[in-house]
Amino acid sequence: MGGDHGPHVTVPAVVNYLNRNPEASIVLVGLPDVIESELQALKFAPTHRLKVHAASEVVGMDESPALALRGKKNSSMRVALDLVKSGEAQACVSAGNTGALIATSRFVLKTLPGIDRPALAVVLPTIRGHTYVLDLGANVDCSAEHLLQFGVMGATLVSTVENKDRPSVGLLNIGEEEIKGNEVVKRAAELLRESGLNFYGNIEGNDIYKGTTDVVVCDGFVGNVALKTSEGVAQMLSTYLREEFKRNLLTKFAGLVALPVIKAFKRRVDHRRYNGASLLGLRGIVIKSHGSADSHAFRFAIMRAVDEVRGGMLGHMSARVAQLPHHLNPSSQLPPIGEENPL
């Protein structure tokens, strides 16, 4: 129900996905009337592969996460996460209010033992391929221990969905030298170095798009600024390019000749292919689609959820975070190192 466009985008994406993937089945959670009228418009009726599950409320995009969590116990978001918890669904995909999705996921599904806070990981294109960056805004005041947890979670995600044995992990910093950075990042580098991960060391902002490492670890504030700044640069450059091609008759002609190239370029940088951020560290798979996603983009978020389910991400993640040294988890209620691990 969520996102800027609601079922008008999510329902066509689901139908499109089911048409392409005959083995998949999806449960649409929300106001039945609205969902069914979207399905009718597409001439698609609910089947065993496409069920509609009623939820009587919708979390607004600007609603306070705390109020949504407390006040809307029958929201589409909450009901969808309940289905994941009960095992009726294997993953939840939402384009809704990010803060509410994080808070509700955490409340309903709980974090894995050893994980203090869930983190949002996105895939970004690089010169060589793509890279996974986390956290993207779920956590704005991170400790070094949180950054270590992000490293472990990011590496587990990549090894699961990309079949990479030992993905490289970089720590986003303002210089490659070990002495650089703020105190939290310096300490995080020490922890990552001792973690057994394939830790590359410090990387800088430009390394994200160079594809220097498979995983980029940063606190949510820095990650969110880096992502939005990237969007801003790309928008500015594309505006400039468009303006230059529209300058006069001659440049318009050049634009016409170059059109297939520009189109190929645009396909390559189409951010919709990267839609779907993984909310990691929970006892369930949750994918956050961009609120402004269209149905093409939303389908990519569904595909990401399926990839994580198929790869057995949850099992890998539980096993991997269970190996985290407990004394490093600031909120951990677990016994100290050496004692029995409850997982």
Add this chain to the structure above:
Amino acid sequence: MGGDHGPHVTVPAVVNYLNRNPEASIVLVGLPDVIESELQALKFAPTHRLKVHAASEVVGMDESPALALRGKKNSSMRVALDLVKSGEAQACVSAGNTGALIATSRFVLKTLPGIDRPALAVVLPTIRGHTYVLDLGANVDCSAEHLLQFGVMGATLVSTVENKDRPSVGLLNIGEEEIKGNEVVKRAAELLRESGLNFYGNIEGNDIYKGTTDVVVCDGFVGNVALKTSEGVAQMLSTYLREEFKRNLLTKFAGLVALPVIKAFKRRVDHRRYNGASLLGLRGIVIKSHGSADSHAFRFAIMRAVDEVRGGMLGHMSARVAQLPHHLNPSSQLPPIGEENPL
């Protein structure tokens, strides 16, 4: 002497600048032999407008700032800053080691009363024009009070060199709402709101390149990541575009036709025009050129220094920071608000 290319870049830039600006005069500080051989290669002899001032040492690009400050009392950087302190020069421009330049500037020139730490401000292009962002890496663990000081310094810089009466100031955050962000940023927003500046409020990463505000305030860690990430995106997009135009004979032909447009586009985004970061908050004007700057780019750093001198930046800055509430300056030794201001 500093930068990746040393006098081979800086000397031609200076000669070029002097040829274009007959009223200017410049002092070249460094190893006289090296400088003079560069001048000879350009068939340019020292005059009253171009003096050579000897310094016997050079700070290495990877040298520790603390060691450079303590150990190299006759470095080109130190001697140039001494000339600014003594009034023989009105500004110092350096492409050298950033950390050493900041540490040495702070030691030699001292910060203005009311300013705790100098900040690095850069100009970045936007869809509408350009914007000033600070801090860019001089300060990695900032308090809310530091962010307030950055806002005041950035606004003073813009009003001086751009002749803008009340430049708008945005606070880089991860959402526009007041409740968003980490604790330091939330507190900084309160301080900026009470500061008398034309405070726009929170902005996000993409607002930098939208040109939403004249000044963007952020801590040095975030600013540095945002800047380097921007460089990374731009490099990746230009690599993609080049690859698409080189794909086959047809696309190569399209590239040939579109060449004038691509060239106009490249001129427009040429980062060399934005070279030269202002080190603000000192009792002297210091400009940091990018270490990899070529002579075209270095000339822009010189122009920036001249603009600040001509605009009377130092006077404006002293007057403006003197109005900062003293209790907000964590390291301030000044009397509390209401008492005589020693400036």
